[in-house]
Amino acid sequence: MAATVIDGKAFAAKVRERVKAHVTRLVEEHGVMPGLAVVLVGENPASEVYVRSKGKATREAGMKSVEHKLDAATSEADLLALIGELNRDETIHGILVQLPVPDHIDADKVLAAIDPAKDVDGFHISNVGLLGTGQKAMVPCTPLGCLMMLREELGSLSGMEAVVIGRSNIVGKPMAQLLLKDSCTVTIAHSRTRDLPGVVRRADIVVAAVGRPNMVTSEWIKPGATVIDVGINRIEKPEGGTRLVGDVDYEDVAKVAGAITPVPGGVGPMTIACLLANTVTACCRKLGLAEPEGLTA
Ligand SMILES: Nc1nc(=O)c2c([nH]1)NC[C@@H]1CN(c3ccc(C(=O)N[C@@H](CCC(=O)O)C(=O)O)cc3)C=[N+]21
Numbered sequence: 001m002a003a004t005v006i007d008g009k010a011f012a013a014k015v016r017e018r019v020k021a022h023v024t025r026l027v028e029e030h031g032v033m034p035g036l037a038v039v040l041v042g043e044n045p046a047s048e049v050y051v052r053s054k055g056k057a058t059r060e061a062g063m064k065s066v067e068h069k070l071d072a073a074t075s076e077a078d079l080l081a082l083i084g085e086l087n088r089d090e091t092i093h094g095i096l097v098q099l100p101v102p103d104h105i106d107a108d109k110v111l112a113a114i115d116p117a118k119d120v121d122g123f124h125i126s127n128v129g130l131l132g133t134g135q136k137a138m139v140p141c142t143p144l145g146c147l148m149m150l151r152e153e154l155g156s157l158s159g160m161e162a163v164v165i166g167r168s169n170i171v172g173k174p175m176a177q178l179l180l181k182d183s184c185t186v187t188i189a190h191s192r193t194r195d196l197p198g199v200v201r202r203a204d205i206v207v208a209a210v211g212r213p214n215m216v217t218s219e220w221i222k223p224g225a226t227v228i229d230v231g232i233n234r235i236e237k238p239e240g241g242t243r244l245v246g247d248v249d250y251e252d253v254a255k256v257a258g259a260i261t262p263v264p265g266g267v268g269p270m271t272i273a274c275l276l277a278n279t280v281t282a283c284c285r286k287l288g289l290a291e292p293e294g295l296t297a
Pocket residue numbers: 047049050096097098099100121141232244263264265266267268269271272
């Protein structure tokens with residue numbers, strides 16, 4: 001039986017509608033328009049595409065969108081000064097500094113300078129610590145989007161075996177925390193894991209976030225498992241040009257999985273929807289309002 005395709009694009013559209021409804025309420029009942037600032041340092045064509053689509057999605061949701069494009073030679077001090085201004089700006093509820101930043105800038109220092117309450121990426125150590133101790137945090141957008149899709153597809157995740165492939169601070173580790181919070185038995189596997197296929201074969205839920213095109217194949221997958229593909233790899237096509245593929249060999253894995261996310265059209269659109277969701281959440285928290293329904297973990 002062929003796997004169910006988890007339509008991230010369609011689900012993201014639903015989340016964005018929810019975001020829009022909350023934004024309308026915030027504007028009409030509280031006179032506050034949530035604002036998101038995205039900061040991009042240097043020229044990277046892929047990053048510029050993401051920044052543009054984030055800005056467009058933000059405006060479509062009825063929110064304020066501010067983009068700061070800084071020269072690649074911008075000093076760390078100037079970037080920190082801009083973050084300070086955005087921290088103090090009452091019209092800005094969310095701040096995202098697009099990663100990676102150029103080598104002469106210390107990313108950890110930059111992330112630590114963002115007001116944790118405005119840290120819509122959830123990368124500040126204070127949010128990392130809050131999430132890790134089960135407290136109210138800002139949750140990183142990609143793992144949050146993956147969790148929303150898993151809950152939508154599977155209902156309760158309680159007791160399930162989850163294997164996260166990849167141990168990055170932006171996906172693997174926070175993903176594992178969220179799955180643990182939903183009472184999964186969680187394994188974080190990575191490049192040094194012995195018998196990676198054998199470990200992944202135990203999983204009811206597989207989240208692949210390694211950055212290796214088509215690495216996960218059908219022999220790794222327990223029949224019926226739910227597979228979330230976080231990879232976004234641009235590869236050369238034999239006939240010229242490039243195409244986007246995930247970390248999962250989609251055609252192959254779809255033959256045995258119960259459900260699978262495509263690339264593109266899976267995790268990517270959900271990441272952007274969750275960025276908007278986090279901006280609304282940050283705004284609601286600042287105003288002392290209840291957590292916005294359907295937008296948090
Ligand atoms: N501080 C920070 N936060 C981020 O969240 C962040 C970042 N830095 N740096 C770059 C990555 C990348 N990223 C993506 C978001 C959406 C898609 C997306 O919507 N992708 C579409 C396809 C887009 C295309 O065709 O290129 C899809 O998967 O369907 C992709 C990638 C967020 N990132």
